[in-house]
Amino acid sequence: MTTAASAAHLTPVFEQNDVAARARQVTKAYGTGETRVTALNAVDVDIERGRFTAIMGPSGSGKSTLMHCLAGLDSVSEGRIWIGDTEVTGLKDKQLTRLRRDKIGFIFQAFNLLPTLNALENITLPMDIAGRRRTSGGADRAWLEQVIDTVGLSGRLGHRPGQLSGGQQQRVAVARALAARPEIIFGDEPTGNLDSRSGAEVLGFLRRSVDELGQTIVMVTHDPVAAGHADRVLFLADGVIVDEMHNPTADSVLSRMRRFDGKRTS
Amino acid sequence: MLLKTSLRSFLAHKWRLVLSLLAVVLSVAFVAGTLVFYNTATSTFDRLFAATASDLSVRKAQDELTADSPGRASTVPVATQQKLAAEPGVEAAVGNVFSSSATLVDPATNKVVGPTSGAPTLTGNWTESPRKSVDITSGHQPQGADQLMLDADTAKKAGLGLGSRLRVIAESGTHDFTVSGIVTFRTTNPGAALAFLDTPTAQRVLLGTEAYTSVELFGDGSRSNDELKTAALADLGSGFDAKTAAEQQKENSAGVGSFLKFMKWAMLGFAFLSAAVGIFLIVNTFSMLVTQRTREIGLLRAIGGSRSQVNRSVLVEGLILGVIGSTIGIGAGLGLAVGMIQLMQATGMNLDSSSLQVTWTVPVVGYAVGLPVTLLAAFFPARRAARITPMAALLDHAAPAEPRANRIRAVLGLVVTGAGVAALALAAGSPGSTGGLLLGLGLLATLTGSVVLGPLLVSVLVRLLGGLLPALFGPAGRLAQRNVVRNPRRTGSTAAALMIGLAVVIGASVVTSSMVGSMTSQIDKSVGADYVVDGGHGALTPAMIDAARRTKGLDHLTEQRNVPAEVTLPDGGTLRTRLAVSNADFLRDFRLPVATGSAEAVFSGGGLSVGQDFADEHHVSVGDQFAVNYGEGRTQTLRVAAVIKTGNQLFDQRFFTDSDTVANAMNGQLPLTGVAFGTASAGADKAAVLADLQKSLAEYPQLVVKDQAGYKEMVKSQFDQLLAMVYGLLGLTIVVAVLGVVNTLALSVIERTREIGLLRAIGLSRRQLRRTVRLESVVIALFGALLGTALGLSWGVTARAVLSEQGLTVLTIPTGTVVTVLIGSVLVGLVAALVPAFRAARMNVLAAIATD
């Protein structure tokens, strides 16, 4: 990416420009005193650009917290976070909002869409909010068509979320995240509510957007099969990254998880 | 069990019910406050009258016809007082001299002292009577021809004290006095100004003869008041009138009572209006609560809860709201009553707020307003809750859209509105009482129809004009547009509350501005006089008329007197009325719209004019003879000389006749002039003449001396006061309506928490979010205002047409008011959105996403 390359010499913090998000010594604690919970404990992580990263770990291990902190939805107690060449920590709400709008895409587990808008309007919502015209700029328009085509929703664009199945709704959410061409997309169990077939559809689609469109995606999941679609899996336990795995398969992820469970119980 | 779940649900949602509670509290407080105020005021006056009434009050019996004409006070001779004093059982017989037509003036400033409207200024003699309403609190009683005693409240307001000079302008002339003493009311001051002279001075100044206006008897307890009355009347013979203490009290109370009663009913009317508006607010709240609990209710049904249980649980929740709201409202009503009493004190009516009269009717009426309002409001949401199926528990969407406004609603709404519009159209075409009935029906039907059609109109309007919002306000506009139509019923009923208040305001202002417009146009059309001199409460004495006539550049001054008379028609029917007595100059000052006959003949001796309406109704035509009785045996025959066209308030229902003719019949004893009209000489500078005329009459500050423009201004300002009162009271209704908008928005924001979180997560800025809420609010308010304006205009225009024969000949649309209402509604929308928008923007994004 030429923009990232030229940005590199402006921001000496980065040695490599193939990192889309970076956390350094990030600690996140909730509450004080007796009720203090450390959800993240001095986490260092680099999310590589143009790759599909999955985050796994037992319930309560801090996956969502990590994702929220990386995305600037939540503040950190200590440490620093960058998205691309922008430091997230220390930004004011206004700048954070702008960052989310321009550089980040989200896919939540459920309730991703505004019930009052139809599918197409939901997809273009981030651009609308940013004041980008849907029709202007041939490139934008072509991209939008490509995204819609890839998600396979062309026939359903006029439907309201209430008229779509759960899988279709998630695909609209994915299309929305992609349409704005964010630097990075975060998904918190995006397939958690779907059956295995529609889950696979969505995952396949995410995979393709990484391979064909060069998108960077970070996904939290419990499902080894889902994690198998990723390029890299980070394992989180008690707020610490305890392991990682490259080019995983469902089976290798599963056996790694068994090992953790064994360790925990022993 | 049922009560417990309802109570728990109530407590869980208590913050969402706050504004509903407030609506109940406001309505109930207004009703309770009005009742307590009214009871307290009447009991204060009853006590005052009971404390001051004599056992028997004796007056000269008066022919009813002459009782109330200015300058002809009837008197009781001094001998009668002496005779009554000698009656057995009488302890004291006090001769009273009183007049309410004298004016008090501060010679230092030449300003009127005492109330200028409403309460009277009473001037009389100071007597040692056993029951007095006042005590001398400083100085001493008046002695001699130049001393006067004034009541403390009036003295304080006018900045007068012992030794101050005070002028009394009576029919006998102008007299100057020095304040020798100050009196203070024992119980309460009903707002009147009191001035006391010594008896001989009072007789000279107020009556012009050595006599009394009444003799007040105080018994020694050996005889009842009724026995006293029988004995006194028997002793005095005919020609006297006596009233016992009880009869006096009744008469006095009736006098004050009619004013208080008017106030009471006006305020209760607005309280009920605000309760009606409050219903919309509560309906919305409960509907939203039911919608939000759809899944919960579905679950309840799935595990075996029955429909009626669900239904009842919502109703019971409404009942709890009603009980709490009414109870607080009754308490708040007491505070409101104290406030109203204080307000009355500011206007001069001193009531005692330390002894509030709270009868059993207050709580009963309070609950009778609060409970039905909440139950009625909870009724429809409760029914909807009962229709929720167990399937709802499985639905994914926490807040399913309300069922779309359906066809039945459309048909019903159109039929009712159509009928209403038809009734209004018919009413406009048929002035008079049928028109009034049709107007009432049309009013109700169009109001109901608009409420029913509201939700549909929301959808239609947003479909038609919706494109404007995104075009003008970008994504916030689009979101707001969608939010407005997602629950058309909710938007409709929120707007309906505002609509009702505004419709009444606009309707009232169309009627009043038409009154002013008609009056102005009638004055323009028919008044040739340049100036008017009006006596106000009192009359114009010959001295005033002379002073006015001496003004340089004034061509002539025409006096008009109102002479009470009983007229016997050719068909034998009789009619009590007041003849408008003037002379031929009148025709130079007014253009009488003569239908038949001649205006000159009216004032040329023995002539009389009648209105067209009257002539038609009684089959009277020019040349018919009327027998006229002026009372006290004075009679005369007048001949109809002209029939006057109707449609001009200045002339309608009036009988004009010639002053020389009437004076003949009354032995030259015409009542004093009520009003006089003047015209400047040809070529004179009219403004300069007005200034001169005002200068000539400067020593009578109670007179109203105006040119035509000033007179119109005065007429207009009288309506302005009336209108200000109506607006003030309607303010309450609009406050409740605005609370309704706040309520809907606040609850919508809570309901859409997750959506808001999502929007913020994908980059909607706080500003854009606030703007979304604001736009939704403004659209609702503007929608309500548009409907209200349309309704109000149609009501006002129809009412004007119905009243066209009562003198509302000209339709004047108060464009200023209409524009103000529309701009005001945008402001209302912005204000209503303040808190909800702030809260929406402050929401924690993560927490919002996590809620279900």
Ligand SMILES: Nc1ncnc2c1ncn2[C@@H]1O[C@H](COP(=O)(O)OP(=O)(O)OP(=O)(O)O)[C@@H](O)[C@H]1O
């Ligand atoms: N708002 C909060 N207040 C207090 N503690 C919190 C809060 N949010 C999360 N936690 C705690 O932080 C820890 C990490 O929570 P987090 O939601 O990140 O877990 P997770 O890995 O996403 O779990 P799951 O797989 O169940 O979603 C947990 O112990 C949780 O209880």
Ligand SMILES: [Mg+2]
């Ligand atoms: Mg989680």
